[in-house]
Amino acid sequence: MIYLDLLIGFLEVGMFSFGGAYAAIPLIRDVVSAHEWLDDEMLSYMIAVSESTPGPIMVNLATYVGSNKGGLLGAFIATAAVMLPAFFIILFIMVLEKSFLKNLYVQAIMRGLKPCVTGIILATGVYMILGNCYIKTEKSIDVTAVLITCGLALIYFGFRKFVKKGLSPIGLICLAAVVGVAVYGI
Amino acid sequence: MSVLIELFLTFARIGTFTFGGGYAMLSIIENICVEQKKWITHDEMMNITVIAESTPGPIAINCATYVGYKRGKLTGAFFATLGVAIPSFIIIFAISMFLEGFLEIVWIAHAFMGIKIAVGILILDAALKMIGKMKKKPLQVGILLASFAVITLINMLKIHLSSIVVMLTSALVSVAFFIVQKGHGKEEQI
Numbered sequence: 001m002i003y004l005d006l007l008i009g010f011l012e013v014g015m016f017s018f019g020g021a022y023a024a025i026p027l028i029r030d031v032v033s034a035h036e037w038l039d040d041e042m043l044s045y046m047i048a049v050s051e052s053t054p055g056p057i058m059v060n061l062a063t064y065v066g067s068n069k070g071g072l073l074g075a076f077i078a079t080a081a082v083m084l085p086a087f088f089i090i091l092f093i094m095v096l097e098k099s100f101l102k103n104l105y106v107q108a109i110m111r112g113l114k115p116c117v118t119g120i121i122l123a124t125g126v127y128m129i130l131g132n133c134y135i136k137t138e139k140s141i142d143v144t145a146v147l148i149t150c151g152l153a154l155i156y157f158g159f160r161k162f163v164k165k166g167l168s169p170i171g172l173i174c175l176a177a178v179v180g181v182a183v184y185g186i
Numbered sequence: 187m188s189v190l191i192e193l194f195l196t197f198a199r200i201g202t203f204t205f206g207g208g209y210a211m212l213s214i215i216e217n218i219c220v221e222q223k224k225w226i227t228h229d230e231m232m233n234i235t236v237i238a239e240s241t242p243g244p245i246a247i248n249c250a251t252y253v254g255y256k257r258g259k260l261t262g263a264f265f266a267t268l269g270v271a272i273p274s275f276i277i278i279f280a281i282s283m284f285l286e287g288f289l290e291i292v293w294i295a296h297a298f299m300g301i302k303i304a305v306g307i308l309i310l311d312a313a314l315k316m317i318g319k320m321k322k323k324p325l326q327v328g329i330l331l332a333s334f335a336v337i338t339l340i341n342m343l344k345i346h347l348s349s350i351v352v353m354l355t356s357a358l359v360s361v362a363f364f365i366v367q368k369g370h371g372k373e374e375q376i
Contacts, residue, residue, distance in 0.1 A: 180300020
């Protein structure tokens with residue numbers, strides 16, 4: 001039952017994505033790959049689209065996956081599911097338990113979660129970068145992709161040294177699009 | 187009633203005009219809700235930021251629910267949260283209907299081959315920024331390295347194990363560590 005899968009999958013995402021949109025990406029990747037809804041490539045495309053359209057990235061991703069798998073109702077269920085935990089947790093903190101986050105055990109949990117989430121995001125980023133540079137069908141390294149990766153990383157991280165705010169994520173995505181058209185189109 | 191409509195429209199505006207997700211939204215929310223509308227104070231905004239960072243879910247949703255509740259209790263929270271999510275829902279729903287056809291256009295497909303590389307770099311960057319901000323005590327560094335290793339292994343061997351299991355284990359380890367330290371009366375040193 002696709003609607004139930006969407007509901008449970010995105011409730012999990014909404015409940016465990018500590019630390020913003022990028023913390024949700026590994027969780028969304030778990031859900032979409034467990035059900036074989038999207039592969040890494042399509043997920044990357046959607047992350048780029050979500051980053052370049054307005055609104056919370058997590059909501060954008062949930063709406064896309066939901067719509068792709070279950071039409072309007074699917075989109076509605078996935079989006080509501082990803083938002084509900086945040087909504088109720090904030091209400092819980094404001095209405096019932098203002099000092100909830102100051103509880104020493106809650107803080108101990110947070111101390112464990114933060115580095116864990118960081119490690120998970122790091123592993124996902126590294127794996128996705130390596131996946132882009134490897135041609136599965138031929139079992140060989142994609143030299144063009146390696147060169148583009150190094151070039152973009154150099155520009156993106158190097159930019160910060162010279163310009164105070166650096167290149168924005170949308171700036172990097174636009175640049176990468178131009179590079180893609182130029183390199184693969186010719 | 188007008189309070190609810192105003193909350194809805196204000197947050198719909200925030201949802202329509204902020205690119206780049208939650209952290210970009212925080213400054214816009216501060217600008218509108220603190221400086222223009224004076225719905226909440228600077229201190230409350232700081233408070234929201236801390237709460238949003240340590241609770242799960244989209245940061246924009248956390249903020250909208252908080253401000254909405256302050257202004258209009260439960261219904262206020264509902265309308266503000268609905269407002270902040272509706273623009274992206276409509277935009278992405280529209281995109282989802284033609285994205286796959288769109289990707290069949292040759293030069294768009296080429297552009298996305300470049301874009302997918304950029305996304306990998308953005309994810310790596312998010313992790314590096316979090317490492318920069320993290321406390322680097324043995325417990326934290328140990329959990330970071332262990333989760334990195336476990337998730338990498340899961341990815342490489344294509345095992346179906348949710349990241350949530352890794353998160354719950356880390357939380358448990360941290361709580362156990364806290365209880366042991368507390369038992370030794372060394373609370374402040376964590």
